[in-house]
Structures are given as structure tokens and as C-alpha cells.
Amino acid sequence: MITFILNDEIIHTDKPQGTALLDFIRDDASLPGTKIGCREGDCGACTLLEGTLKDGQVNYKSIVSCLTPLGNAHGKHIVTLEGINMKKLSPIQQAMVDNAATQCGFCTPGFIMSFTGHAMSHEKVNTKGAIDAVSGNICRCTGYKSIERAAEAIAEAMQNKNLEQPVKWLVEQNYLPDYFLKIPGWLQEIDSPKIEFNNEHMIMGGGTDLMVQKHDKMAESSLNHFYLKEDLKKISVEGNRVTIGAACTANDIASNDQMQLFFPEIKKHFKLISSEPIRNTATVAGNIMNASPIGDLSIFFLALNSKIVLNDTKHKRELALKDFFLDYKKTAIKEGEYIEAIVFEKPVKSLFVNYEKVSKRTHLDIASVTSAMKIITEDDLIKECSISAGGVKAIPLFLNKTSEYLTGQKLSPGVIQKANEIMQTEISPISDVRGTSDYKRLLLKQILFAHFMELFPEQVAKEKFLG
Secondary structure (H helix, E strand, C coil): CEEEEECCEEEEECCCCCCEHHHHHHHHCCCCCCCCCCCCCCCCCCEEEEEEEECCEEEEEEEEHHHCEHHHHCCCEEECHHHCCCCCCCHHHHHHHHCCCCCCCCCHHHHHHHHHHHHCCCCCCCHHHHHHHCCCCCCCCCCCHHHHHHHHHHHHHCCCCCCCCHHHHHHHCCCCCHHHHHHHHHHHCCCCCCCCCCCCCEEECCCCCHHHHCHHHHHHCCEEEHHHCHHHCCEEEECCEEEEECCCEHHHHHHCHHHHHHCCCHHHHHCCCCCHHHHCCCEHHHHHHHCCCCCHHHHHHHHCCCEEEEECCCCEEEEEHHHHEEECCEECCCCCCEEEEEEEECCCCCEEEEEEEECCCCCCCCCCEEEEEEEEEECCEEEEEEEEEECCCCCCEECHHHHHHHCCCECCHHHHHHHHHHHHHHCCCCCECCECHHHHHHHHHHHHHHHHHHHCCCCCCHHHHCC
16 A cells, blocks of 8 residues: 655555556546656656655655656655645745746646745755756746746745745745645654565666656556665765665765765766756666666766675675676676665775766756766876766776776876777767767767866866867
8 A cells, every 4th residue: 555645635545556656646636737748757747746754854856757656655745736836826936927937837837846846955045056946847938038037036035045944934934835834743654665675576766767668567567666765775984985775866866965075076967967856766776777878877886986786685796887787788687686785985085086978958868978087196197097988889888998098197188198099999889869970989089088177177278189
């Protein structure tokens, strides 16, 4: 039995766990404010909020309901547009009206829910943050400028938001109905799900891949809901080893204090990965298991020389991530195993990491070519270097020869030019809708230069690569 709170009502349902939350909301709960759009997590028309109880407070984030399996809603507070409506428009809804930020109106509920989710966060609201919050929402009518003005008005109105208790403050300021104050108590009464791995059931993380690829099959399958498995949602540092649980999402990783300490630019880097609602639900293990040649998280963690912990409930084994990918969509996982965690060596102070992605759109797009680089230097000597690349072979690629060549070299444009020559022998891109083979080779060359220019602008200026 799946139990969750939908707006201000406790729901008990025995519908199949793989049913899309979107379908339950519209067909079973008769709440039509959540719209059916692309069903691939791209348009944002079905955006709603997911609240999770932690330390007595409910933390909310935006998600796309078309890719959320119903089972993942267990123990959560799910909020649709109807759940924030009051007798008068909220200040967020009014800002959309005042700035003519809606025309046909189909996309409007999604924008309002994304803006509201940002308002409910523990972060200070500013115009850039509000605009980033709607990175997963598409509007075909307005040209976005009116929506940007609404974002600016929302940010201006929320300068005094209580960052410690944002939901309480929003209720007091008539942004939210007062039933939100009762939600923590209601969620405490819902028993946590008991999730034990069953080899006969398909593993479900955030659903952002499987619900696109196998929507109909998911609706009829029994699932292992690892997205709800608390022991797989931890990030820990023990000794010189960092462990990230398999169910951690992209935003869990990017917002973690330790990860920000190790990688100060990680939030900026991860902004290049899909959109806010997808980053809120897409898990690291799901991205790795998808084995896409352009899997963003796979590329990032390959550059860190990461290992994955595989578990079959009886034994565990560790495998280098670069050895996990065998061929297109084929991995070294054995029957009965699942990914439990990803681990890497705790970064030292002299370590730098850069991540680059080239796609037709800066945000909410699949990469043509992507790459990450980890490097440790002492003066101008490269003591250690490892580089990964995506979109240039059938698998997420660790550039062994290029990394080996760079290690021990003096940092100079000539060395980097030679590294590119070696790199070109390691890749075999194909021509497809995201670019020709020659174009992808050129992109990866430029990205290699960009890694060094970003991390070492004084030693490796762009002018030295021109001519």
C-alpha cells in the first residue's frame, strides 16, 4: 500500500507502483491543474512539489510528475497547483498576472510550482535563483521576458524571507495555505517503507531514464524503490575515502557541504546537467547504469578515478568505474547485483577539477561532447592528471593514454597540444544528430584547451593556442 499526502489529503492506494504520478493526479485524484506535456521531463508542464520530512521540517523541491513513479511518493507530501490555491492569488501567482507572464496558460501551472518551490527553499531568493528555478519549464508564447520580470518581482517581494523556517514565513505572508503547518505531524504518522532487494523486481531510482524508455513496462512491474532507501542516500567521508550512496541525486551531491568544500565549482558545473526538477530526482547510480556515452555524472566521476561498490546482498565488490562500461549500453554488472555506492579518494588541497559540456542549448539539453578533468600540480609540474570524455565513443570514456602522458609533464601549451594529438587516437566519435565525427573531434580538442585555460589562466592563456 502506497501512502502519501496529496495537498491536504492523506492518500492510500494499491495502484501499481510504477504508475506515473502524473496519471494518478489527473485520472484518480481529478486534479487537472498538472498538465500533460512531453512525458519526457523536458517541458515542465507537469511540475509539482515533493516534500520530505527531515529533522522536524519538511523540505520541498520541484519534480516532474510524468517521470515520477507513484511508489516514489510514499511518505512524501506531494503538492499540485490546487494545493497552493487560496481565496486570493498568492504573491507569486499575482506576479505572473501583473507582468503578463502567461498567454495560453498551458505552461503556467508548472512555472508557478517551480517558483513556489524556490520560495520554499532555505536559500535566499534573488532574480537569478528564481530564473534558475524555472530552468525546466518551457513556454511557447511569451518569449520569456515577461516571465523574467515576474521572477524579478518575486525576488524583490521576498527579501525578508525567513531562511530557517521558510514554509512558516510563507504561510504567514499568504504565499501558502495554512494547512502546510500541519504537514510535518501528518508525515510522522506514515510508516517508512521497508525496502529489501528482490532480484526479480526491477530497480527504480528517480525514474528519469526508465520512465522515458520503458513507461508502459514500468506501470506493470514490481519495483525495488531505491529512491526511498535511506541508507543509499548518504554522503560520507571516512579517512581518505568519500562515499556517495547510489540513491543520491545530482542536487544532493551538488548541495552537500563536503562536496562543495572539495569542489568549489560543483554547483556551477552541475547546472549544466539537465534542469532543476531532473537534478532533484536523477540518481547517480541511475546515470551510471544507463551507460549512456554522454551520461553527465558518469563523466564527472570517471575523471575522479572513482570506483563503484556492487552488492548482491551476500557479497560486495569494488570495480573501477572506467572498467564498468564495456560497450554501448553494456556494463560489467552481474546478475543479482546492484550499485550500492560510488567511492573516490578524498581530494587534496592541490587538486583541481573542471567540467565542460557543449550542447545546442546551454541548459536542459543532451551533450554533443562533454569532458571532465582532475589535475594535481606542484609549481608548473603536473603530478597527476585524469581526463574523461563523453560523446566520442560508444561508452563514457576514460582517456588512459592522454592522462598518462600529461602526468609528470611541465604545464605548457606545447604539452597540451601534444596531449590533444594523443587524445585524438583514443576516441572514435560517430556522426549523428548532435554533430559530425570531425565536429566532435574539434569540440573535444577545444574542451581540452578550455580545461587548462579555466584552471590555469596565467600559465595557459588562450592567445597561446591561436594562430
